[in-house]
Amino acid sequence: MTSTMLVIGPRLAVALVVLTALAAAVATAGRLGHGRQIVTAAVRATLQLAAVSVAIAAIVGSMWATAGFVLLMCAVATVTAGRRITGGRRGWWAGTPIVTGSLPLVAALLLTGLLPLRGIAVIPVAGILIGGAMTATSLAGRRALDDLTGRRGEVEAALALGLPPRDAALLVCRPAAGQALIPALDQTRTVGLVTLPGAFVGVLLGGADPLTAGVTQLFVLIGLLAVEVVAVVLTVELIARGRLRRGDTAVGR
Template sequence: MSTLDPARSAVAVAVLLTITVLTVTVAGVRVRADAVVAVARAAVQLVVVALVIAFVFRHPGWVVLYLGVMIVAATATSARRIGCDARTAVLVGGAIVAGATCAVVPVLASGALAWRSETIVPFAAQIIGGSMTAASLSGARLRDDAARDWGEVEGWLALGATARQATASLGRVAAGRALIPAIDQTRSAGLVTLPGAFVGLLLGGASPAEAAEVQLLVLVGLLAAETVAAVLTARLLGTWVGTTRPEPPG
């Protein structure tokens, strides 16, 4: 049973926001309005998400639709970050779906997590979010590197290489760089910081051992999903990037 009190939580949030606003005001850092707006948006968005997820928990048949909407939103976000068109956005979406599927299916098939909406939704949502981040980082890095080293790409094309072959080395670098956050997060878990799922489970009353078990599933699931998403994004976008010279990063 939750021990959280909404009124007390609201007071704590107000105090934390006040500390933030006072600090940036005294320091002359011009992000006061941004901070207030960010907190207000977060509060509204989290309330809406909480209502939607509560509905999904009561009606498990809506799980697939909810996750589908998440995938569409993730694809649109990554495509915008990378700067690709509608056709290549589909490829990015495919990489995100492949990454998420490679992580979610083994965990559920093994029975490590129960086939209940209460476990599928939070776990799959984190994995989809991780896949989106990896796809965005990999695709954007590939595009930026191709713009910077376009002479190298042209050299390969002049030697008869395909557009995908001409950008292959750049794609490997892009995928590797995109995975640095996931690797660092996994390596530092419990030492530098306590990951979100671990803290959430502890606050929810789970034992430390249970929290550690679930957090390990999340971390390794994210690593697997992001690896697949990053590599696939770099490879699938190789032809697009190698066909038309990308604009240099601003």
């Protein structure tokens, strides 16, 4: 019996190439406009995971190196979310909801002893939480700014009635931004019934019993919900205050 889900070898490489080509071909045929991006993302993921797999082996033995790697993850997440939201270089404010949503929880887990002070434990947990905050920030930011652009007349009407720019923006964009929580909510609601997420499977494959795997996955899901709620609220606030914006979405201008 093998301890891994997939057999590593030439067949796996061929399967990855075929799946990437299939996804790109379907996206192109369906005129989704992301065919080249799918191939680029797959190639980047391959190279990055190969590099990270080598780097982590050297990093996990040092807490200073681990801390540096976590900060690097935050920086990359900030750049990614910022570009998704603003479409340019003005998205560095995206780091505020990402860092505020994820790192305090990691610190609290370490201080309470729930998370061992070891790189091999800190890096995956921090990565899951930072990744969740990044996704929530990107989705909330894009949807909020899209609504501010598409419903600009409503914003101007609210301003004409005497609402401050922040309140006028929140009135329009907050409901749309809140939809960024739907993926996390659906995953949490259906866990065990529709999907068995990565943390559960990973702990099982690591040799733990199903109860331990279930408790670990429960913690990850609820932790992600908390992180993403904080990220969405802060993202909406930054947009309402004009910190995160595109050139055509400044409220009151």
